[in-house]
Amino acid sequence: MGELQDGWDGIAFVAASDRAEEESAVTMRLAHAADDFSVLLSDAAQSISSLRGGIVYLRGLLNDAERLDCVIGEDWSVQPRSDVAGGEEVLAFARQLHETLYAIDDDDRRLAESIRALLPAVRANAGAGDGLTAQYGRELASLITDGGIADKDAARILRELQVAGLTPSQLEHLHTSGTVVSWPASTQRFVEAFLDEAGVDGVLALYEHYKQEDIANGTDNASVLANSILVLSDERVGTGMSDGVVTGAGSYTRLPEEFRELVSTRVGDGPDANGYFNEQQYFRKMNDFAGMLNSADEGYEPGREFGVELGRQSANLAYFFDHATGADSIGWREMVGGSAEDLLSTATRNTDVSYALITGEHADGTPIGDGYDADHTLKTLMRYQWSDDGAGAMTDMVSWIGETAGSDDPGERRLSQTAFTSLVDTTTAASRDRDDNNFMALLEIRGQTLGELNPEFTSALAVTASPYLNDLAGMPRVSSGSEYIDEGIGWGDAVRFATLVSTSDESAAIWAEAIYRQQDANAYAAGVLGDDVGAAATLGVHTENLGRLLDSGLNSEAGFREMRDGQAETRDTAWSNVSDTVKAGLGIAGKPGGFTVLALEAFELGYGSGDPDHPVFDREVFATREVDDGDRSDAMTRFTQMYFMAQGAELPAEAYPEALREYDGETVVGVRTLSEIGEQAAVGQLDLTAESGLLIEEMDDRGVKSRDYDSNVARGSVTRIERGQFFDLADGGIE
Incomplete structure (x- = not known):
């Protein structure tokens, strides 16, 4: 190992910072100039973005190193100080650092030829950025005004939000292993500050701007906003791991209060309603917000609490749709129905959310609480006429139950079996009191x-x-x-279930x-x-x-x-x-x-x-x-x-x-x-x-x-x- 310094003001810090700044400057110049070079191959452009993302991610790790109180050698080796007890977290940090460096080195080799060809042409273009920080997030959000946003500013925000998202390997790790513990804390704070400063209206205005550009240019960039919201809400995505627990984890409460108020306020007079807004403004904003969320790229999922709130809102809107009366309400029904479908499509990306909606409790046994009624929610969703006949979000909500029934993982089998019995209980509940007779409610749905x-x-x-x-x-x-x-499962319940599927x-x-x-x-x-x-x-x-x-x-x-x-x-x-x-x-x-x-x-x-x-x-x-x-x-x-x-x-x-x-x-x-x-x-x-x-x-x-x-x-x-x-x-x- 190379010479180590005792603090972050020595040779190691200077070398690390200089190298990160130099590599970041090169890749940022390339990214800013790429739009001006139509001859650049699409795979090279994607690799440039990947390289730049790796550099920014590296800088985020370096920002976190001081918090861990560790020292980094000039060869990028990492050691805890002698007086630090939590060596496990430092070792995890070292693994993240080295994995990032290997990825950057691989991208460098693949792009060497392109860089040599492009550097002379772009040398005069944009200089290095300041990295992703909370302050930078607020600065970018302030570029969104009531009058809209300039194209160049929208492009700048887009680049940074793309970098702030999870990498393909992180999304794959989230899917296969259930956690991601390598999202830099500085990046997390950047996203949090950006959303807070922009607010719901600012985010929706920017989403509309990107949508129009996507239509005009055949691109698919509008999803970047939904990606940021979902990853910030996800309890499985954090900045580290300690004693087997994700640290710096995402959560519903990390989303700005304005976002949470919109999602968790359920208007109308349904069984799960809890508040009022100006209905016309509310439904219009909810429709835009739900569509934006459902645009998220594949692999991005809501956190369990956020997802449950989306599912509850979906059921409440479905109830409103089915029970709306009066000329004004009828005029909003199409908008309300679209919102319900988009919200449930987003919620059921996460099977933990589907489990909670079906059973009334999270996978760890914690009740949803706050008056949640799984029977009412499921019955309402099943009685709503889905535009796809239930092939999308509704099927996603239950299909995992059968898919994991034979899993080698006892935990997955437990969730599958518990969810299945809850599903049977809900769909087959029968009594002389029609208000409590879910079975008949699913046989008699407005004549169908x-x-x-x-x-x-x-x-x-x-x-x-x-x-x-x-x-x-x-x-x-x-x-x-x-x-x-x-x-x-009782024989009567089994036959009632068989009746419904017949x-x-x-x-x-x-x-x-x-x-x-x-x-x-x-x-x-x-x-x-x-x-x-x-x-x-x-x-x-x-x-x-x-x-x-x-x-x-x-x-x-x-x-x-x-x-x-x-x-x-x-x-x-x-x-x-x-x-x-x-x-x-x-x-x-x-x-x-x-x-x-x-x-x-x-x-x-x-x-x-x-x-x-x-x-x-x-x-x-x-x-x-x-x-x-x-x-x-x-x-x-x-x-x-x-x-x-x-x-x-x-x-x-x-x-x-x-x-x-x-x-x-x-x-x-x-x-x-x-x-x-x-x-x-x-x-x-x-x-x-x-x-x-x-x-x-x-x-x-x-x-x-x-x-x-x-x-x-x-x-x-x-x-x-x-x-x-x-x-x-x-x-x-x-x-």
């Missing part, structure tokens, strides 16, 4: 059902629930693998497809477990429960339509509308700890996926599953399950019934796919009931408890709900 109003969201609910089908069928958590679903053709098809695959997965698991009688019985009972859940949901939905419309034709579950991609993504992988941990390869073999002539499910060729008052032929269902049980038990191809074997001449080379078998069954060349019996007999002879599974499938443990029982179900009489 949930599936008719927001079909994409209803389909998302079906997909989200697919990893939890055994739980809905009443399987104990020790078997289902849902270790955090403590009290289980209210559109597409969601009903997805739901049925998921149930059939889970039944096959259970059979496969029973085969894997072989001679375990208890497992075979448990899996068999709950596989039948799944079939009754499907029938009950369709029957209940038909009963509702019969009550509403006076007719209830048999629903045609349009299998052709369900893409192979959706079907392949359903919950067949199981969850850690349960019976249903499956080998995907077996499903690929069985369903013939990967062969374009045999999609995962070819319902038109293989089976037509129509439900009418709970009666349907189960020969295909039973055979399919026995087929997968045999695969789970690793039954050799030679042991399969002859009609199911695949031959090369006289040699058995494998087992035929379900689609191939189905083609013969469809034209009467195979008796699937007989083939099922042969498979059961062969497996039973080998010690696989196929008869125990099959006999328990025949009995189940729940009662199928018929159409005529809809009123009991809707009033909460069936628990």
Whole structure:
């Protein structure tokens, strides 16, 4: 290590400052001149911006070094003073410093040729800046006046805000690791001061300026303002780490009071309203503000508290939209609806926010408080007619639940399972008091059902629930693998949920497809477990429960339509509308700890996926599953399950019934796919009931408890709900 000085007024400080100033001056001159050189390649321009950002970031680190009371050698090595106890924080600082230097060095090498070519031409251009500080932030904000802002000043602010944002690697780290602890404190203070000085009106005026430039020039710069607001609010982004805790973390309270007042004041007379503004001015400003926030670049997310406030505001605006009366209010409805959609789109970028909105508490168990009612918020959002049918923000709010159900991380599984049970509780709450009957509120939405109003969201609910089908069928958590679903899900709630996801053709098809695959997965698991009688019985009972859940949901939905419309034709579950991609993504992988941990390869073999002539499910060729008052032929269902049980038990191809074997001449080379078998069954060349019996007999002879599974499938443990029982179900009489 080179010579170290005792203070920041020695050789090390001078060398560091000089080097940073020199490199910053070069890169700033290049950045200021780049607009005048149309021949500059786009990738070189991006690298210049990256290099300049690295230099400013380095200077921010140097500003922080004094706070840490450490010394830096001329070779950039970092050591704490002998009298400093907190060495861990200094070591973290050193890692940040060296990572920054390596990045700068890499950018320098890539840009060497461009710099040599450009320096003579830009030598006379802008000089070095003063770095990002709170004072500089206020100076830049003061350039925004009531009359607007000059183009050159707007360009100057844009460059600095771009530098102040997170780098692509930081955004990636935030996504994969959950924190960023390398945002310089001076940069954080710069953003905070800029927003405070500019105010909401100044930020919106600048946003409009950038938007118009983007339209004229084909650029995408307006997002820089939303990026700054979101990163400042994010509790996961800070300036350091101490004892495993982010220091200098972002927060909702870091946003200026004027911003917080706008977001957290919910006008109107809805259940979550808390204040009043001049409505016309308020809605116009909120519309502009919400649109600006939703323009943020991919990867930027709101902090958990800020996000919750955005979600609450979205629900309040949705309520206002649905209940507005009078000519004036009607004139604002389109603006209000757009704001609601933009705000929720921003909020649900952060899954921690979605979890909090659904459950009423943050991931660490802290209640949202302040009178928050998760039931009201979710019900209001679901009853609002989204312009995208619920495909965007609403789907984002729930899709992560299914995606993380099988996570290797126990923390993620806990959040997924807790959120799912909360989602079921909210959507299925039923009683004779219609004010407390969320189930009926989602079936009767101004003459439409949930599936008719927001079909994409209803389909998302079906997909989200697919990893939890055994739980809905009443399987104990020790078997289902849902270790955090403590009290289980009641049969009445399960059927009410199934009713809601059966209210559109597409969601009903997805739901049925998921149930059939889970039944096959259970059979496969029973085969894997072989001679375990208890497992075979448990899996068999709950596989039948799944079939009754499907029938009950369709029957209940038909009963509702019969009550509403006076007719209830048999629903045609349009299998052709369900893409192979959706079907392949359903919950067949199981969850850690349960019976249903499956080998995907077996499903690929069985369903013939990967062969374009045999999609995962070819319902038109293989089976037509129509439900009418709970009666349907189960020969295909039973055979399919026995087929997968045999695969789970690793039954050799030679042991399969002859009609199911695949031959090369006289040699058995494998087992035929379900689609191939189905083609013969469809034209009467195979008796699937007989083939099922042969498979059961062969497996039973080998010690696989196929008869125990099959006999328990025949009995189940729940009662199928018929159409005529809809009123009991809707009033909460069936628990």
